[in-house]
Amino acid sequence: MRLNLVLIGPPGSGKGTQAARIAEKYGIPHISTGDILRAAVRAGSPLGRQVEATLASGGLVGDALMTDLVRERLGAPDVRQGFVLDGFPRTVTQAQALDTIVTVPPVIALIDAADEEIVRRLGFRRICASCGLTQAISADSEPGMPELGIEEHPDPCPYCGGLLVRRQDDEPETVRRRLATYAQYAEPLIAYYRSRPTYGAVDGLREPSEVTSLLVTLIERRAPR
Ligand code: AMP
Numbered sequence: 001m002r003l004n005l006v007l008i009g010p011p012g013s014g015k016g017t018q019a020a021r022i023a024e025k026y027g028i029p030h031i032s033t034g035d036i037l038r039a040a041v042r043a044g045s046p047l048g049r050q051v052e053a054t055l056a057s058g059g060l061v062g063d064a065l066m067t068d069l070v071r072e073r074l075g076a077p078d079v080r081q082g083f084v085l086d087g088f089p090r091t092v093t094q095a096q097a098l099d100t101i102v103t104v105p106p107v108i109a110l111i112d113a114a115d116e117e118i119v120r121r122l123g124f125r126r127i128c129a130s131c132g133l134t135q136a137i138s139a140d141s142e143p144g145m146p147e148l149g150i151e152e153h154p155d156p157c158p159y160c161g162g163l164l165v166r167r168q169d170d171e172p173e174t175v176r177r178r179l180a181t182y183a184q185y186a187e188p189l190i191a192y193y194r195s196r197p198t199y200g201a202v203d204g205l206r207e208p209s210e211v212t213s214l215l216v217t218l219i220e221r222r223a224p225r
Pocket of ligand 1: 033034035037054055058059060061062066086087088089090091094
């Protein structure tokens with residue numbers, strides 16, 4: 001089966017994790033436009049220099065540039081069996097462009113999660129300052145601390161013993177800002193896709209493995225034969 005999948009979901013919905021799992025299951029590439037742009041910035045390439053300021057500001061890169069980038073990526077040989085797109089399209093213009101690029105209509109999967117739950121969830125996420133592993137700490141082991149804005153977790157990283165700290169963009173205020181940006185672009189995008197037979201939504205607040213199963217069910221039902 002050839003699977004073209006577009007994943008849409010707010011920050012903190014587990015979209016990146018789910019995209020990687022689905023890509024692995026179907027043996028197709030996980031194409032994250034955010035990852036491509038960040039890699040370009042790190043490499044200092046002409047593209048990187050062009051988008052660096054936009055990425056730093058949290059704004060959106062222009063539609064024409066993004067569309068050219070995705071058109072080229074989707075023309076690569078490893079995309080013959082399909083793709084999982086993560087982070088594109090973000091605007092209706094990009095969605096219309098994608099429709100002209102693909103030959104098999106994409107399955108559109110929305111990973112749904114309420115804002116307050118995301119703010120709460122990311123409040124319990126920590127990253128190890130040494131090994132970089134991201135993990136959830138339990139609410140019980142640290143009663144009330146996220147609300148108090150305490151950065152460090154008393155227990156060390158279970159893998160390397162490093163210090164567990166809160167990611168800067170997981171601060172509740174920053175999370176709310178990222179969610180507001182998402183809401184702005186996601187609403188017209190969802191309206192554009194909602195009436196299609198290939199569109200569906202899953203509950204992103206379930207256990208990660210359950211969300212994967214829900215996505216697989218959605219894909220098997222919605223993918224065009
Ligand atoms: P992400 O990792 O998907 O959150 O993307 C990180 C940043 O890359 C975003 O804040 C945007 O600046 C930029 N970006 C990624 N994908 C797109 C897109 N489809 N359209 C415009 N900007 C994008």
